[in-house]
Amino acid sequence: METLTTTLLIIGGGPGGYVAGIRAGQLNVPTILVEGAQPGGTCLTIGCIPSKALIHAADEFSKATTYAAQESPLGITLDNPRIDLDRTVAWKDGIVKRLTGGVGALLKKHGVRVIKGWARVIDGKTVEVQPPAGSEQAVFRIRCEHLLLAAGSEPVELPFMPFGGPVVSSTEALSPDSMPRRLVVVGAGYIGMELGTAYRKLGSKVTVVEAFDRILPAYDADLAKPVAASLARLGVELRLGTSVLGMEDGQVRVRDASGVESRLEADRVLVAVGRKPRTTGWGLESLMLDMDGRALKVDALCRTSMRNVWAIGDLAGEPMLAHRAMAQGEMVAEIIAGKYREFAPAAIPAVCYTDPEIVVAGMTPLEADHAGVEFISAHFPFSANGRAMTIESLDGFVRVVARKDNHVILGWQAVGAGVSELAAGFAQSIEMGAQLEDVARTIHAHPTLGEAVQEAALRALGHALHI
Incomplete structure (x- = not known):
């Protein structure tokens, strides 16, 4: 049986796996990535990206049907809007194809060898790869110094209502x-x-x-x-x-x-x-790694109980978020390259793409209370925000939570149209240890939804300007 050797072997080409591969390649760490489907994993191919594309198409169609059904204050009228579902799905698939192609190109650019096939763990330094069905390639093995597990997660199935048919x-x-x-x-x-x-x-x-x-x-x-x-x-x-x-x-x-x-x-x-870590069907049990419930137990460096075996993303438990996996993958690659890193983010933002959207980062008032922290909290409603009025989305608010003694910001929450785009600012302010005064005194562009962020901070300080 043919055997390949490498410094870093990554199982899984999702957000965590491919980012780890790219960063390892940038740092000249010899790397092989094994993926059974397309690079990008669940998030890119059957999760985050396609779902947001479908949500956008649904939103646009909903607007059209609303304009057709009733008189719009915007003066827009439409007759008999229709949707061609085949074209919608094809458009969504086109986005996925462009993004997966881009990931593949980046891995190639940085010298990462991508092998399409299904991995089975033999031991902590050996993996057997079964090529895809129809391939003429024989089964082969890969030996490595470091094994990075990034196999992701899968939908939870109800035993009395298994997937299939309707x-x-x-x-x-x-x-x-x-x-x-x-x-x-x-x-x-x-x-x-x-x-x-x-x-x-x-x-x-x-x-x-x-x-x-x-x-x-x-x-x-x-x-x-x-x-x-x-x-x-x-x-x-x-x-x-x-x-x-x-x-x-x-x-x-x-x-x-x-x-x-x-x-x-x-x-x-x-x-x-819900979803569960994908821990069965590929020989993982042979390593007898310590578990944390359904997930693999890892330390602050994302090491498992076997020192040269690492685990990131959904396989390492909650929160099951693509951006968490990406950050972990980048970190592990840097550690293997000899840099000192540990995974200790001050906040990991989470977004729910409902109508309206929800974004959270850091502590909520309830969480701060349970932690025994003396805090102050204030919110600013979008009904008092000019930009929200112009896009006909007055529901929702921005809320801030900060320590009472020194005004250091502990958390942000928002619900409203387009608030997902506030996530970066929320996480950054917490990561940098910003105080309410820092946000309140930062000039925010007008008219924007982001003004509600400044106003929430001002209100927490006792002097909101527009409410």
Whole structure:
């Protein structure tokens, strides 16, 4: 059997894996990356990027249908808008193809050898690679000094409602060949809410079933309220405090909090109850690594319990965010190259692309209270923001949380149209140890949504100007 050798071997070409490869290549570390599909992983090929493309298409179609259905204050009228779903999916796939091609080109530019195939771990320094089906390449092995595990995650499947037929995961939901007349979404987390909203805007009747008593249970309740109001306007039916029992004859069986069972008609069912680290099916158990629940346990350097084996991204647990994986991948490459690094971010921003969007970074008021920190908090509503008025998006607010004694900013939260673009500023201010005064005295461009950030800081200091 042919055996290749390298300094760094990366299993998985998602955001963490490919960024680690690029950075290792820049630092002249001999690197091989093994990926069974296209470089880019779940996020780029069947996750973050395609979902945001579908959400954008749904938003544009929704605007068109709204203008056709009622008189617009903007003076815009349309007749009989239609959507060609095949063209929409092709456009989305085109974006994915351009981005995956770009990732491949960057890896090649920096001397990273990319091998398409499926890896199976033999030991901490040896991996066997099975080429893709139809390939004439024989099975071969790769020996390495450092093994970086970046295999990502996969959708959680309900044992009593397995994927197949009308029951789909987010992967299938992002490449529909038709719009279901009736869609049932199981799970009101960010994936269920993002895709459920998009399908509703594209014409499906959507019912969301959630075991908790509110949507987006992982987010602050105040942030979820504008999203719930938007869902009500769109006509999305919410079945909260309700469990799913199974599916029979095109109907989803559910039970509410009082124990009453009922059935929901469904042409398609999107199961979005979370994701889990991809730890089975590729020999990982042979290493007998320490676990942290379903994830691999890692230290501040992303080392596993086997010193030369590293793990990053979703495989290393929450938060399962592409940008966290990227930061970890860059760090590991630098450590292997001899630099000193550790993973200790002050804040990792998270964005929910619902309607309206949600962004959080750092501590919420509740988290600060639970941590025993004396804090001050203030919010500024978009209903008092000029830019929000001009884009017809008055729902939502920006909120800041800061220490009471020295005004160091601990966290930011926002809900509103386009607030995802505030994430960078939120994280940067926390990472740099900014105080309320730093943000309040920074001149913010007018008219922008970002002015609400300054106004929230001013309000926390007791002298907001526009409310």
